Amino acid sequence: MALKKSFLGTYMFVVPAGFIMALGLLYPLVMAFQLSFFDWGMGTPWESRESMGVGWFVYMLSDKAVWESFWVTLRFGFWVVSIEMIIGTLLALLLEKPIRGASIFRTMFILPLMISPVVVGLIWRYLFDARAGMINYYLGVIGIKPVLWLASPEMALTSLIISDIWQWTPFIFIIVLAGLQALPSEVVEASRIDGANWWQSTLLVKLPMIKTVLLIALLMRIIDVYKVVEVVFILTFGGPGRSTELLALHIYKTAFTAQQLGYASAISILLLAIVTLLSILVLAFANPMKEQKE
């Protein structure tokens, strides 16, 4: 904070980025609020919109489709987040000791995170394909009857969950591993010397020491669940029925299939409220830009 020189000069640094974020992010958010109070169909001029007041929000309360997709999102989120957290953390604990060739393996682990969600959707749609799919073929080899992965309402959500676990477990693994490796080795060693076995030093020493890391990873994953739209768009487009229609996808469909831009905005506000609450929680635990205490 020591450098304070020309006042105007400072703004030259911030204004370009600030201007673009204001125009490209903040203003659209305000616009979303504004739109949610109007009945405005796609393709009709902005002037022809009709004021709804809070009509959409009242309507939303009794709209089965919204609550159904909210429920799908919650179930999807519950399964992916808990399974990814458990597997990711377990693997990080098991594979914590450095081995030769670790970096090449780590490179392979982050591949699912780096490729396009569209491609993730494609790949899994191919693997789950009832006729041509490899998964059904190999299930057949071990004597299991072909499963209608994507075509049955019961299995479609499971399929989506499997693809998400494939894509995001590495994220938890990498973060927890980094947390473990940042621990001061003396503490863990000291517990060993005091006679703690692997379970004790893990449960009583390591996990408590990385609990902030775990918590942030957990919250970040929960927020991400509300962002998922691309994989499911390609994999099932919400079907069959509404069995995989996540809230984000439901917004897209309301806006661009049913063409009700106003109502879609109102649902967006609901989604925004959920995510904002979660985000404030994250920032309370870990603010990456907090002032560094001297």
Place this chain on the structure above:
Amino acid sequence: MNRDSARIFGHYSLVVVLAMICVGPIYVMIMTSLKDEVLMFSKTPVWFFFPTLSNYHDVLFGENFLRYLINSIVIGLGSTIVCLALGGLAAYAIARKEFFGRGFFIYATLLIRMVPPAVMAVPIFALWGMWELDQERMGLSFFYIAMNLPFTVWLLYSFVQQIPVELEEAAIVDGATQFQVFYKVIFPLMKSGYAVAAIFTFRIAWNEFLLALILTDRYSRTMPVAISLFLTDEGVEWGRIMAMGSLLVIPPLVLTFFAARHIIQGLTAGAVKG
């Protein structure tokens, strides 16, 4: 075998299985893209075969795919460069300077980073239509710059903070202007920060689908959109679709193999340093 080597053996087996699970599906995609139609419809999966590039030939020389590829490259690189240039300046100012609105800037940046793209879809569609930015590469690039700025700013912020302030003070004593301090002192010391930010911004711009679908037409379309439309339009031609998918994953794969260390730094930046 004693206990220690058994443990190491177990460790390696587990790691190899996990690596296969991570890479396997991507491998299947690339293999499928190299099969001809006969192999594609064989009842049993074929693992060894004579690869053909006919799917790639069809994709690259038909259906305007080359144009979509160029769109993706222009939009990806263009938005990344602008985003890094502006994000770096802002990050420096937040880390080092006191100014009115600084607190608001920080919190707005952090909160806005979490907003789901689906929330932005409708208002962006409406606004871009009014500003006549829709259906233009420019318009989509502009959104990607805005969307990537928050992450870029806070990532680079953490890199600025690791630079000792004395270096800048010395430069100012020597008569350097603010911008000279930034370009001559700060910028060269933050190269790896810019590398991390570049990878993540480019990846998002390159992979993004939802807004690209809404904001482009058949001239400005990017690759992910082209793939999705191909998928729904003409039934499922897996060979060609997998070739498109394989082309789309080339840049992320190359980045991952050459800069895995930077990627892990970016992934863990928020959680571990905290």
